[in-house]
Amino acid sequence: MPERxxxxxxxxxxxxxxxxxxxxxxxxxxxxxxxxxADSQQFSTDDPRILLDRQIGVPLYEPIPPYPTRTEREGEFxxxxxxxxxxxxxxxxxxxxxxxxxxxxxxxxxxxxxDPVLGYLHRGVEKICENSDYYHVIDQVDPLxxxxxxFQEWAAVLAFxxxxxxxxxxxxxxxxxxxxxxxxxxxxxxYMGFLALDLGGLTPILYxxxxxxxxxxxxxxxxxxxxxxxxxRIGGVNGDLNHEFMSRLGDWMxxxxxxxxxxxxxxxxxxxxxxxxxxxxxxxREMALRYGVTGGNLRASGVPFDLRRAHPYSVxxxxxxxxxxxQEGDSLARYLIRVDEIRESIKIIxxxxxxxxxxxxxxxxxxxxxxxxxxxxxxCEGPRGMLGVYAISDGSDQPFRFRIHDPSFVNxxxxxxxxxxxxxxxxxxxxxxxxxxMGGIDK
Amino acid sequence: xxxxxxxxxxxxxxxxxKAPVYQRGDETEIRIEPGSVPEVLTVLHDxxxxxxxxxxxxxxxxxxxxxxxxxxxxxxMTPDWLRIVADGISRDDPRCPSATFLWTGxxxxxxxxxxxxxxxxxxxxxxxxxxxxxxxxxxxxRKDFLLPDDAARSPGSGVRHVERAHVPADLADDPSGGIxxxxxx
Numbered sequence: 184m185p186e187r188x189x190x191x192x193x194x195x196x197x198x199x200x201x202x203x204x205x206x207x208x209x210x211x212x213x214x215x216x217x218x219x220x221a222d223s224q225q226f227s228t229d230d231p232r233i234l235l236d237r238q239i240g241v242p243l244y245e246p247i248p249p250y251p252t253r254t255e256r257e258g259e260f261x262x263x264x265x266x267x268x269x270x271x272x273x274x275x276x277x278x279x280x281x282x283x284x285x286x287x288x289x290x291x292x293x294x295x296x297x298d299p300v301l302g303y304l305h306r307g308v309e310k311i312c313e314n315s316d317y318y319h320v321i322d323q324v325d326p327l328x329x330x331x332x333x334f335q336e337w338a339a340v341l342a343f344x345x346x347x348x349x350x351x352x353x354x355x356x357x358x359x360x361x362x363x364x365x366x367x368x369x370x371x372x373x374y375m376g377f378l379a380l381d382l383g384g385l386t387p388i389l390y391x392x393x394x395x396x397x398x399x400x401x402x403x404x405x406x407x408x409x410x411x412x413x414x415x416r417i418g419g420v421n422g423d424l425n426h427e428f429m430s431r432l433g434d435w436m437x438x439x440x441x442x443x444x445x446x447x448x449x450x451x452x453x454x455x456x457x458x459x460x461x462x463x464x465x466x467x468r469e470m471a472l473r474y475g476v477t478g479g480n481l482r483a484s485g486v487p488f489d490l491r492r493a494h495p496y497s498v499x500x501x502x503x504x505x506x507x508x509x510q511e512g513d514s515l516a517r518y519l520i521r522v523d524e525i526r527e528s529i530k531i532i533x534x535x536x537x538x539x540x541x542x543x544x545x546x547x548x549x550x551x552x553x554x555x556x557x558x559x560x561x562x563c564e565g566p567r568g569m570l571g572v573y574a575i576s577d578g579s580d581q582p583f584r585f586r587i588h589d590p591s592f593v594n595x596x597x598x599x600x601x602x603x604x605x606x607x608x609x610x611x612x613x614x615x616x617x618x619x620x621m622g623g624i625d626k
Numbered sequence: 627x628x629x630x631x632x633x634x635x636x637x638x639x640x641x642x643x644k645a646p647v648y649q650r651g652d653e654t655e656i657r658i659e660p661g662s663v664p665e666v667l668t669v670l671h672d673x674x675x676x677x678x679x680x681x682x683x684x685x686x687x688x689x690x691x692x693x694x695x696x697x698x699x700x701x702x703m704t705p706d707w708l709r710i711v712a713d714g715i716s717r718d719d720p721r722c723p724s725a726t727f728l729w730t731g732x733x734x735x736x737x738x739x740x741x742x743x744x745x746x747x748x749x750x751x752x753x754x755x756x757x758x759x760x761x762x763x764x765x766x767x768r769k770d771f772l773l774p775d776d777a778a779r780s781p782g783s784g785v786r787h788v789e790r791a792h793v794p795a796d797l798a799d800d801p802s803g804g805i806x807x808x809x810x811x
Contacts, residue, residue, distance in 0.1 A: 253753075253754040253760070254751065254752050254753055254754050255751050255752075256751050256752035257752065257754060301756055301757060302755075302756065302757035302758060302759070305757040305758070307766060309742070309767060310766055310767055310771075313767075345651055345653075472679050472680065473728075473729055473730045473731065474729070474730050474731035475680065475681045475682075475729055475731035475732070475735075476731070477680070488680065488700075493700070493702075494652070494700070494705070494707070557650070558653075558655070558709070559651075559653070560653055560682075560683075560698055560707055560709060562682065562707075569682060571682055571683050571698065573683060573685055573696065573698065575687065584685075584687050584688075586683070586685040586687075586696075588682065588683040588685075588698075592734065592735075592738075593731050593734070593735075596731055596733065596734045597731075600730075625757060626757070
């Protein structure tokens with residue numbers, strides 16, 4: 184039996200501390216019968232070990248909020264049961280896809296409860312948009328979902344076009360679909376890589392970035408920017424297709440399908456990957472609907488809800504593609520849905536290139552937009568689910584209210600329900616199978 | 627625009643509607659009292675001829691005079707979006723029943739509306755701030771919360787402090803300083 188068990192209160196070291204404490208517990212069990220609740224007083228502030236830590240200047244991690252608990256749920260969460268401990272995952276953690284902090288309540292190595300703490304990236308986009316004019320909103324919403332910013336722009340311009348009754352030229356609609364589907368492929372490819380990375384596989388992310396970089400360079404030729412495109416406009420798009428974009432796209436399309444199969448083959452037939460995702464984080468149909476989950480996560484639970492078909496916008500009714508659906512609702516199904524969607528997106532891009540009409544790419548609009556008072560809700564299907572914008576106009580040149588609904592926000596909300604019962608090592612695998620992007624969640 | 631949905635809504639919810647059903651484009655809007663939110667949402671969610679199963683969004687709105695809570699729902703039975711506006715929530719003591727008994731996912735959306743507008747959702751078991759720090763006291767998306775640096779409104783001259791440009795005489799003693807814009811109907 185070791186003289187000094189590692190204090191659970193000062194376990195800021197994360198997994199190492201956890202492993203040390205479980206090793207210590209194992210030795211104690213094999214060497215001698217466990218002492219009768221030696222640690223039952225460890226959370227009182229006059230614990231001599233903690234005082235010693237403070238005297239020698241060890242930074243003390245304080246998981247319990249220093250303020251009175253605000254709600255019933257918070258009080259319940261921050262009260263430790265017998266043999267439980269807190270572990271702070273994030274906010275700076277290589278596997279959290281941004282600045283996400285999860286306070287995990289552990290019993291041994293098993294997750295008992297999770298309290299996600301948000302707001303580290305909050306910059307008040309809605310307030311900024313309410314104080315900038317209609318044209319400026321588009322570049323303000325770009326950094327929200329930074330891996331798929333065209334979709335965020337699309338939701339905003341959809342709402343504004345409904346507000347102003349603008350008719351978008353058909354060529355502009357086709358260019359929108361073309362560029363957005365390219366970005367969907369890029370985002371899903373990145374998802375495949377990061378999911379594997381969180382499970383400990385380093386190879387797929389490298390191939391994902393090769394694929395993504397080609398798409399990003401292509402879109403840079405079209406829009407002028409690599410990530411924050413600022414390309415969609417109210418009433419059209421910023422520029423017509425150009426030669427460099429088309430030649431890069433043709434080059435990429437000639438091997439896109441094959442490359443996708445190769446990337447997916449790295450994981451689909453990988454036994455470790457399949458074993459660590461099959462049956463993990465199962466979300467059934469009722470739970471997904473009750474939480475308002477959308478996108479691939481909902482379709483992996485058997486609900487064929489895709490706004491491109493469920494509530495058609497743009498030129499999607501003219502295009503021929505399927506909505507892949509699966510019944511299992513586990514991490515593997517969520518991954519396979521993304522792979523299927525990449526295949527469908529390649530089909531859509533092919534049709535766009537064949538059906539691309541001629542004509543202008545912008546509707547004629549005044550320089551200063553003052554829509555008449557009214558309300559509009561525009562929603563489009565992003566790679567992570569439904570991106571919605573609710574805009575209210577009061578007749579001035581700035582939106583009176585600009586509400587952004589982000590799919591990752593709702594998808595992340597299921598984490599406290601999905602994680603309990605799983606091992607700590609699977610926490611990040613399940614979270615990343617939901618594909619959250621913290622820029623959009625924190626707004 | 628789904629005329630049929632309008633008839634169904636009027637038949638089912640006639641007593642709860644504060645204003646006639648409003649339709650524009652692919653949106654149908656109904657306006658209700660905040661007190662009738664639970665009954666209305668339950669009827670919309672459970673009726674066999676409506677089945678609004680997906681809560682697309684829940685947003686708070688501050689019109690400058692009252693608060694609103696706006697729900698967007700989606701159903702397979704209609705091509706329209708349904709918008710429910712719980713109108714007439716007092717700005718001084720904003721309260722609205724929670725929707726978490728139907729959609730667990732409304733919990734965080736309500737936390738966000740509470741964080742940004744201070745609307746208290748009665749029945750939400752976890753109503754605390756979600757983005758702003760716990761010791762924060764303001765509600766940033768309210769219309770009387772002014773940005774100290776409102777560069778977008780300043781005429782190219784850089785940063786200004788809280789804007790108090792022209793205060794009409796009848797608003798001189800108004801705490802908002804006359805910044806209030808026209809109320810939204």
